[in-house]
Amino acid sequence: MRWTKVVALAAAGTVSLAACGGGSPSDKKTDAGKGSSSSTSQGTAAADLQADAKGPAPEIQGAKKGGTLTIKYASVPETFDPTRAYYQDTMAILSQLVTRTLTTYKVENGKSVLVPDLATDLGKASKDGLTWTFTLKDGLKYADGTPIKAADIAYAVKRSFATEELPDGPPYVMDYLLDGDKYKGPFKDKGEYKGVVAKDDKTIEIKLKKKWPTFPYYAAFTQVSPIPQAKDTKDKYGDNPIATGPYMFDKYVKGQSLTLKKNPNWDAASDPARRQYVDSYNFQFGADIKPTQTAILASTGPDATTLNWDGVDSTLLQKVNQQKDQLVTGPDPCVTYFNIDTRSVPFEVRKAIAAAYPYDQVRKASGATSLSFSPATSYMAPQVPGFKAYAPQNGMTGQGTGDPEKAKKMLKDAGKENFEISWYYTQDNPEAVKANIARKTAFEKAGFKVKDVGVPKADARKRRAETDGKVNTLTGPAGWCYDWPAGDSVYPALFTSAVQKGGHSVGFLADKTLDAEINRIIGLDADKQGPEWNKLDEKLAKDYIPAIPLGYGKANFIFGKQVHNVVNDPNRGMPDLAQVWVG
Structure with missing residues (x-):
């Protein structure tokens, strides 16, 4: 992610999951990937590259084949279109199980490293850094037995530009690829596009308008998975x-649900990262967290082969601590936010919202626990190389009960008494309902008029992605997981004018000065960008307040007693699904 929009308890404004990729380099190792699921803390974030990795992926000691793994969790995916996938769950399901890409992540010995997938290596950059070339492996096939061609990957990349027809995907291609700001995708622009070219059936070239040294990480996104144009059914x-x-x-x-079965034409010998242990995966969406986790811990019948990746319910902490062999925790590259629409909420009001925010009340009401988050004071996850903590700005400490009297005075001084703030909340999620009551009560006490609009789980993501300004808070991503461990996978995607209408803008900022500063930092050498992104993060918190940082994410998974080798992918904050076996 992730890429990276936040889900799970996002509607409660607390803990979350999101699409992601990336972490910080580390040599620390755990027993992850060796067949053990008993560790409660697993995996270290990593940015390592392994260009010579070959398939097949090594066998997991003791692993058995067969059976069904059930995954029940709270959120409801909007789409499984690889072009639109930008949530942690959909990207994990697709990239780990269904769709292969030019590169991918392999989790081994507690570290997540980038390896070749459909490509023979991690790509070759031209001397000027403006062209990336990839060569496909031999004998690659789709599930129907037809060959995978470079033209299919080129078409998939072109498809990413069709943001009107296929919204909500990552915006990087528009910013980096040649003429990316002009090309509108294959549905509108029928002519040739020079930014991505299939030189022959096995060779693809990506042409850039500016250097993109981290492109091999983007090549692991589902947006770079092959799609035959003749079989594209669009929406x-x-x-x-x-x-x-x-x-x-x-x-x-x-x-409601998704069932996967084995692909008979998948070639394990060409895949260094995935395995095919279980016969099927059964995903069930919109699950109530507490009853789901309670049943999994009891492990009766099919619950013994079930996994859940939502944050541990606070009422189950004691039981979970007694059954640590059914829990895995680990790094998560995500930060959650309470977004504020800067188009309609004045800066002085945004400062008052920050002063009043009831962190502790919302967390308690929604059942959030320390297993799932730590208080956030920045928009970037703190483990990114070059990042240094700064003093909290505008009272955004990530914790506490808020200061309603201070906020009320701030509104009065600004001439904005009884200012109306509005948001959507998930009306059929018990935790979200409780969190909504706590948040609404606190803001009304601070002198705000509150309009809270209940929506069903199935519509929650769609409503959050709306850019029409019908509500003025909690729109856009409820948080962000960096896509790779650098600021260029966070700030351009969230805070530039170019993404204001893309469904993932944080605060709907459109500031030319801010745009220029982001572009300036992108143009620096990679080793000089970190401190500059750090300064930008602090400036956003001090001078803009597009959102209130809430929590730094932690991954935690509960699973039944017949689920084995649950391993955290620290670059996604999700279990590496293709390593799990049951029995």
Whole structure:
């Protein structure tokens, strides 16, 4: 992510999951990846590259084949279209199980490293840094047995530009690829696009307008998974994307469930990261967290082969601590936010919102625990290389009960008494309902008028992505997981004018000075960017307040007693699904 929009308890404004990739280099190792699931803390973030990695992925000691792994969790995916996928869950399901990409992540010995996937290596950059070239491996096939060609990857990349037809995906190609700010995708622009070219059936060239040294990380995104143009069903493609990974869609009921079965044409010998242990995966969406986790801990019947990746419910902490062999925790590259629409909420009011924010009340009401977060004071996750903590700005400490009297005075001084703030909340999620009551009560006490609009789980993501200004807080991503361990995977995607209408803008900022500063930092050498991103983060918190940072994420997974080798992918904050076996 992740890329990276936040889900799970996002509607409660507390803990979350999001699409992501990346972490900070480390040589620390754990027993992750060696067949053990008993460790409660697992995996270290990593940015390592392994260009010579080959398939097949090594066998997991003691692993058995067969059975069904059930995954129940709270949120409801909006789409499984690889072009639009930008949430932690959808990207994990697709990239680990269904769709292969030019590169991918392999989790081994507690570290997540970038390895070749469909490509023979991690790509070759030209001397001027403006062209990346990848060569595909031999014998690659889709689930239907037809060959995978470079033209299919080129088409998939072009598809990423069709933001009107296929919204909400990552915006990087528009910013980096040649003429990316002009090309509108293959549905509108029927002519040739020079930014991505299939030189032959096995060679693809990516042409840039500015250097992108981290492109091999982007090449692991589902937006770079092959799609044959002749089989593109456009807005229906996400209902059954053509598989290239070890599993394929069997049955998908939108808003409810997804079942995957084995892909008979997946070639394990060409894949250094994935395995094909279970017969099927059964994903069930919109689950209530506490009853789901309670059943999994009891492990009766099918619950013994079930996994949940939502934050541990606070009422279950004691039980979880007694059954640590059913819990895995680890790094998560995500930060959650309370977003504020800067187009309609004046800066002085945003400062009052920050002063009043009831961190502790919302967390207690929603059942958030220290297993899932630590208080955030910045927009960037603190483990990114070059990042240094700064003093909290505008009272945004990430913790406490807020100061309603101070906020009330700030509103009065600004001539904005009874200012109306509005948001959507998930009306059929018990935790979100409780969190909404706590947040609404606190803001009303601070002198705000509150308009809270309940929506069903199935519509929550769609409503958050709306840019029409019908509500003025909690729109856009409820948080962000860096896509790789550098600021260029966070700030351009969230805070520039170019993304204001893309569904993932934080605060809907459109500031030319800010845009220029972000572009300046991107142009620096990679080793000089970190401190500059740090200064920018502090400036955002001091002079803009597009959102209130809430929590730095922690990954934690609860699973049944017959689920084995649950390993955290620290670059996603998600379990590496292709390593799990049951029995």
